[in-house]
Amino acid sequence: MKSWQTGALVASTVVSGLMAGLFAGFAYSVMPGLKQSGDHAFVEVMRNINVAIVNPLFMSLFMGGVAVGSVAVAGLWRGADRQLRAWLFAGLLSYVMMLGITTGINVPLNDQLAAVGAPDQADLAAVRSAFEDKWVLWNSARAIANLVSFGSFAWALVLLGRVRKTAPVSPIGGVPARPGW
Known part of the structure; x- marks a missing residue:
């Protein structure tokens, strides 16, 4: 395997883990904390968060995750066995699902x-009622x-590590020489 392929998979794993942590943090701490707040505080804080989060770091991770995931999948696909391909595909598909949920549901709610x-x-009270439960669910x-994306990419790394340890390397491009690849 070429180092850029492994690097892309490591980056995909890290980015999906960071995004999972961000959204999970909202699910288990931020939103339950805001649930205890009055309507004015809830609306004000959510509006402030929605403005503050659109920053270069967040946007780089959010959009970059699909980019590095695509590079990892494309770079590793040809030399991968079915199991590794399945985990790579699951990681990328799950990340794309997150993008779809965010852009199709959470962002429009934020805009409202x-x-x-x-x-x-x-x-x-009416504004909050139309927003909170739906936003929290999605x-x-x-x-x-x-x-799921993070776990899939992480498991793909494990599988890739196993292949690198056990497979003899072909003389062409350093790709593991395994039957059926």
Whole structure:
């Protein structure tokens, strides 16, 4: 295996783990903490978080995860056995599912919350009611999708490590020479 292939898989694993941790952190600490807050505080804090999170680091990880995942899958696909391919594909597919949930559900909910206008001119209880439960549910779904992605990429690393230890290397490009590849 070429080092860039392994590097792309390591990067995919790290990024999916970081994103899983972010969304899980919201699921088990941020949102339960905000649930204890009044409507004004809830709306204000969520709006502030939704603005603050759109920063270069978050966007690089969020969008970069699918990029490095695609590079890892494409780079390793040809030389991989079925089992490794399945875990690579599961990791990338789960990450793409998280992107779909985020862009298709969570971001539109965030946009609706932002569009409410001045908090003193809105029925914050109604705004919160239309937002909170749905956002929490889909945040949990994307956390699970990212956890599956992280676990899949991590297991692919384990399998890749096993292949590298046991497979003789072909003289062409350093790819493991295993029957059926």
